[in-house]
Amino acid sequence: MAFNIKPIDRLSGEKASEHINQLTKPLGSLGRLESLAVQLAEITANPFPSVCPPGVLVFAADHGITEEGVSAFPSDVTALMAVNFSSGGAAINVFARMIEAQMTVVDIGIKGHQVFPGVQACKIRMGTANFVREKAMSEYEAEQAISTGREQAAAMIQSGVKCLIPGEMGIGNTTSSSALLAAITGLDVHAITGYGTGIEEKKKARKSELITIALEKHRPDKENALELLSAVGGLEIAGMCGAILSAAEHRIPILLDGFICTAAACLAVLISPNVRDYLIAGHLSEEPGHKKALEWLGLEPLLKLQLRLGEGSGAALAYPIVKGAAKMLCEMATFEQAGIK
Ligand SMILES: O=C(O)c1ccc[n+]([C@@H]2O[C@H](COP(=O)([O-])O)[C@@H](O)[C@H]2O)c1
Numbered sequence: 001m002a003f004n005i006k007p008i009d010r011l012s013g014e015k016a017s018e019h020i021n022q023l024t025k026p027l028g029s030l031g032r033l034e035s036l037a038v039q040l041a042e043i044t045a046n047p048f049p050s051v052c053p054p055g056v057l058v059f060a061a062d063h064g065i066t067e068e069g070v071s072a073f074p075s076d077v078t079a080l081m082a083v084n085f086s087s088g089g090a091a092i093n094v095f096a097r098m099i100e101a102q103m104t105v106v107d108i109g110i111k112g113h114q115v116f117p118g119v120q121a122c123k124i125r126m127g128t129a130n131f132v133r134e135k136a137m138s139e140y141e142a143e144q145a146i147s148t149g150r151e152q153a154a155a156m157i158q159s160g161v162k163c164l165i166p167g168e169m170g171i172g173n174t175t176s177s178s179a180l181l182a183a184i185t186g187l188d189v190h191a192i193t194g195y196g197t198g199i200e201e202k203k204k205a206r207k208s209e210l211i212t213i214a215l216e217k218h219r220p221d222k223e224n225a226l227e228l229l230s231a232v233g234g235l236e237i238a239g240m241c242g243a244i245l246s247a248a249e250h251r252i253p254i255l256l257d258g259f260i261c262t263a264a265a266c267l268a269v270l271i272s273p274n275v276r277d278y279l280i281a282g283h284l285s286e287e288p289g290h291k292k293a294l295e296w297l298g299l300e301p302l303l304k305l306q307l308r309l310g311e312g313s314g315a316a317l318a319y320p321i322v323k324g325a326a327k328m329l330c331e332m333a334t335f336e337q338a339g340i341k
C-alpha cells in the first residue's frame, strides 16, 4: 500500500501571494481567505486554482461496539440512513445540492444483505467486530477498506472533481474515533470521549471505560494506521482515510468535516505525513475530541456552528468559503487593471 504524495508546491504559493498583494483591496484585508487561497495554489501547484466542482464522498458502515450500548441510536439506523441518502432526504443531500457537488455514497460495511439503490456496494465485511472483545477487523480488511476509499476518490477525481469532501455515517463510530485518537495522541480517554448522537452521562462514562479496556487489550502501535484500524477502527473511517490519501496524490484539496472525518485524516497523516498540507478544516464539531484532533494536525477550523451530525455536512457548509478564496485570487482586478494608483 504505497501512496505517492508530493510536498505541496511553495513556488505556486509564492506566485499566488504576490498576486493577492496586487489586488484591489488593502494589504491583508481578506484575512484568512488570503492564506487559504495561497494553500489552494500550493496544493494544486497552480497559482490560479479552481475548487469547482466539489465532490462529496460518504462512506457508511456498522460497528460491533454498539452491542455495548455506546450510542443513543440502534445500529439499524446506519442502513436506514443509507436509504435516506439514496432518496436524497438527508442533510448532506441538501447541502451537496446547494453547493452543486457530485455525490457518491459507499456501503463499505453496513450490516445485512440489503442493497441500496444508487449506493456503491463495496462491503468489506458486515460491520466491525465488538472491539472490546476482539479486534475490530483484520489488518487485511483495513487495507482493503483503505483501497476502496482510494478507488472511489480516484473515480470522482477522474470525473472532474476539484475539492474532496469526505463524509460518513455509522452508528457507534464516535466510540471508534475516540479510541483511535486516544491511541494516536496519547491524551486521556475521558478528554477525547463525548456524547456522540446524544447519550446520557452514565453511558458516556461506560463508553470511556470500554475504550480504555480495548486499548489495554489490543495495545496498537500509535504510529501504525493499519494496526490502529484493525484494533479499534471502523470500515468507513478506513475508507475516508484512503479517499483522503488519494485526493492528496492527485493534488486535490480535502475539506474535512467533523470528529470522525478528522480521525481518518490523522490516520492518513500517519501513513503519509505530506497529506497534512492538503487538509482544510471545515468546522469545529461539538464532540470534544475534535478540537484535540485538529490541534494534533495543526489545523484551524473555518466554521464553529455547534454541529455534530457528520455525513460531510459541516464541510459542505464551509465549501463556499473555500470557493470564495479561489475566486478572489482568480477573478479580482489588480490595482493596475482597475487604474488605481
Ligand atoms: O461529525 C461529527 O463530529 C459527529 C459527532 C457526533 C456524531 N456524529 C454522527 O453520529 C454517528 C455516531 O454517533 P454515535 O453516538 O453513534 O457514536 C455517526 O453516524 C456520525 O456521522 C458525527
Ligand SMILES: Cc1cc2nc[nH]c2cc1C
Residues within 6 Å of the ligand: 073, 077, 081, 168, 169, 170, 197, 309, 310, 311
Ligand atoms: C438520524 C441520524 C442521522 C445521522 N447522520 C449521521 N449520523 C447520524 C445519526 C443519526 C441517528
